[in-house]
Amino acid sequence: DFVFMEQNKAKVFVNSPNAINGNSQDKNDFSSAKFQSESTGLVDFIGTESEIISGIRELISVLPANNEDDMSYIECTDDLNRLTPELEGRISDPALALNIISDSGYVLEVKKNFAKEMFTGFIRLNGNTVGVVANRRALYDENGEIADEFENVLSHQGSDKAAGFVEFCDAFNIPVLTLVDVKGYKATKCSEKRMPKAGAKLTYAYANATVPKVSLIVGDAYGSASLSMNSKSIGADIVFAWENAKMGMMNASEAVKIIYSKEIDSSEDIKTTLEEKTREYENLQNSAVYAARRGYVDDIITVADTRKRLLAAFEMLFTKKEDRPYKKHGLI
Structure with a gap:
């Protein structure tokens, strides 16, 4: 379920870094804990041996033994x-x-x-x-x-x-x-x-x-x-x-450019019109209150x-x- 890896000595690989064309272990060590934890997602925790032992104990104390066990409480x-x-x-x-x-x-x-x-x-x-x-x-x-x-x-x-x-x-x-x-x-x-x-x-x-x-x-x-x-x-x-949460199909500033494109283009003050329409759209379409009215949110807290x-x-x-x-x- 979870993989721990010692950060300095441990190695994990399918093919040795030296066996990959154009690569060497000194150039890119694909077997290292750093690579396996940052790039592949294979490793959940890295650390020294003492940190790993401590981490395993902590993880076991948090997790239930099975799906019917409630002893983690x-x-x-x-x-x-x-x-x-x-x-x-x-x-x-x-x-x-x-x-x-x-x-x-x-x-x-x-x-x-x-x-x-x-x-x-x-x-x-x-x-x-x-x-x-x-x-x-x-x-x-x-x-x-x-x-x-x-x-x-x-x-x-x-x-x-x-x-x-x-x-x-x-x-x-x-x-x-x-x-x-x-x-x-x-x-x-x-x-x-x-x-x-x-x-x-x-x-x-x-x-x-x-x-x-x-x-x-x-x-x-x-x-x-x-x-x-x-x-x-x-x-x-x-x-x-x-x-202050914002919900909707798209960001208000982008939505108004599509919906009100003609009105914005014909406006004498495009910036002001765009800002007004953006605020109007946010209040009517993207606010938490609007989402709650539509049933997408149970409560605003x-x-x-x-x-x-x-x-x-x-x-x-x-x-x-x-x-x-x-x-x-x-x-x-």
Whole structure:
């Protein structure tokens, strides 16, 4: 289920780096822990031997033994009604945001070196293990400085990473929380080759999962990319949205250029007209209130109430049981 790899001595390969035409181990060591964790996604955790042993113990303590085991539950000593007003300033990096949401700040990130724009990991809510998938805009270092920034789009690597994680959580009956902030798909030649199937795989993983599924829209939720991130359309049990969240088929500034193209072109002040139409479109089509009216969002919540509302949602869904028609397995 999870792969640990010693960061200096361990080697993993199908073909030796020296056996690949035009390559050598000194040039590109495809067998190293760095390559396997950052480029292939094969390895979930890397570290020294002592760090690996400690990591295995921690992971085992978080995970249930099987899909019917509830022994991973621990007593929660954190305030269940604790307010989280500081959350909005840290939401660009889910690792920091979840540190505020989770019981006593517990966060265990999985595949942290692979597809960094997509966060996958475990937290605890009221003592229960919860799997989390989240879009990431920024990565902060130990000093609180921005180490890397990302566009809030789905890549094929991020989609594969999230899909595999959701499937694992479903297999072990672990509830899934999704923090949504996505505006579309990554626009590269490589993504065009792989994104259609990767996107379908992510959508299928969510739709096929029968565990409690809760989503929180914290930023953008545009187009079909947002539908793949545990939307109501594919079976989310509860969808929350922050008051400043934006949802719709496309970004307002791009939409008005299409819808009001003639009016904008004939305007004496194109910039002012464009800004007015953009604000009008956002309020009427892309606001959290509009999405709630259409049934895409169950409730609009404040940033400060995030932890207690998520806790209440998973508490309500604790006994969820979903029976499906018998079949051997799905295919995607």
